[in-house]
Amino acid sequence: MNRVTWVRSLVCGLPIAVLCSTTALAAEACGSAGKIVGKVDNKPVSYPSRVFRDGSIAVRAPLAVNPDGGSGSYTVGNHGFTYVQNGLDAWRAGRRVACDAACMTEFAKAEAAGFASAGEEFCVFAMVVEPLSPNQALSACTKGTIAGNGKGRIKFGTERQTVAGTTIQTYASTTSLRHMSGGKAAYLDSESLPVLVTNDSSLLRKIVWVGGQDLHGTFGLIGDVGPAFGEGSIALHQLLRDGSVTTQSLGPIPVGMRCQQPELALKAPFISRPDSKNDACRPGRTPTSVSDIRAYKGIDEYLDFVVLGEADFPRGSNGVLEEVTPASIELVARKAGYSDEKIQEMRQCLHR
Template sequence: MKIASKSICVASLIALSLSPGGSRAKSCDDKPHNGKFADGSLVMTTRMNVNPDGTSASYTVGDHGYTYIANGVNLHLDGKKIACSIKENNLLCRKKWIEAEGADFLAGSPEFCVFALGVEPIFTGTTLEECEKKDAGGRYFVGNGKGRPKLGKSLPHSISGDIQTYVSTTALTHTIDGKIVSIDAATVPGLVVPKGKSSLLGSIAWVQYGDHSVFALATDSGPDFGEGSIALHEMLRYGALQSKNPMGPLSREQRCTEAESDLKAPYQSRPDYQNDECRKGHKPKGGTDIRAYGGIESGVTSIILPLKPEMDGRTVRGNLNTLSLKNIAVAAGYSEEMLRQMAACAAETQ
């Protein structure tokens, strides 16, 4: 992702929705009521799970990506929808997905409704079939000849070889070099908002954990608050984006090398076999995947501001990065100092 030039006129990107007078919390005389400040800012303290959607390595052929295929699809079996994200359905969904991959998603293969991966027709000139009509607008079938997941980049994994990715999508998009693309979870600090609060998509947020804070963007929707992108987790943990984005899978012969032992949160090793973690005197039984699942258990404060970049629907006009998000917020009057004061005021009410 290219870094936006500092010479960009920040004012041209701002679209404010503030209360009359643009009031700000400068002292604790302005405390939040039911999690909301007078200017409309929402404040909450939550855990922070990881949502890697939007980055190239999120989903891969063979289900070796930063998250499991089950988190981006629902299985449709014998006319019945099976929610793959529910734990008891994980293994069935994975088995059926691998089966569909092996059949190139042609007629007769298992059928899935996809909501976090790009989809394309199997045959030129055919159209995609929408699924789960209540969520119409981006959800389509793959498998059984109805479509297949769109292939993304081929990426090198941690030791040798390459792995084929699928295109991972986010509810919000932005433009890079004139093209509309999903927002990369590995480079843009992003927050997830509940599906019932989709009006918050595109809102700029300030997120704090311990001594570290960063400006982020509400880029995707999910079940609830308390999820953030890989980039957000790295900024909150280390104060900077990390240069290495490790990639699996690792074979049994490659286990317990530096590629696995040196993993830093939010990345984790998830062995193929239960209780097969690296430890003294233990010889691994199988391979492992590298997943982005190392969340923060508690203590993350998020202030979602009544402030958005300039947008066309759910597409942000222009490239996004940590600097451009900060510039927009500061130009609107939301400095780090002011936001820390707001967070302190919110803590007094808890």
């Protein structure tokens, strides 16, 4: 038998069978193809994903910021880490209408009147609405609760310190899930907990591993439902970038403090948003307007997300039966059998 015949017999015999079997196993290990709905520039996009036998899902997507649930998310006067209009819509003739400039003008009037006087009604979906009197029944709107026109008011949260050393009144912000904190049910805090948003409510309470180039791999909890996958809490962004969570004071930054340490030292995901356009800090120009501090600096590069199919918190009537912390999130993942090696094997399926 010459060399050519011998090589052909190996390829057509046992060695090729082993090779085919190995290839099939590799393909099976990477699950099946799927898709997850995301959003870029407010337009829906579809991210290809891999769906594994244990229900895990691997997907690549950028990461926007969702401050909801943080005590500094929304404030009286609209100086929170996100804009008030991102947590509500106008409610007109039984329909939700996107809150535009006219809506915000009416909101300021309603806010000044404690939401008690006649005027615009608002469908609130990211803040807590409470009755104006103990016996008042609240009215529902599409995926929210009505505030304004005497039908309900947005509930105050804590008072927070500003970079100017004053205090500002916040509104209580919500997430889809709650957990037990201090023996009471509480919404998931965007400023201290790594929380992710999903467009699929069946994924709530699932643990996700998130990582990317030059970032700190981090475990997070899917704790909020929104229109698209690919948003994460303030704490998640800080953990990915810096490996730790820090506290940020709220704005506004007065004109006399503009372009000084409180503004120049801001770290992502926080950025300065002046009231006037083209009033950003730059050499040779003195700012003329106050600036707010918004949590708007997302990660545009595509990250790797691995939703761990068999790692989730036990379900209770309020969402999660125990207190959620960064450490407890990772502990749930480890107890479910997700080692670093197993997670990286699923992650690598995104790069084949």
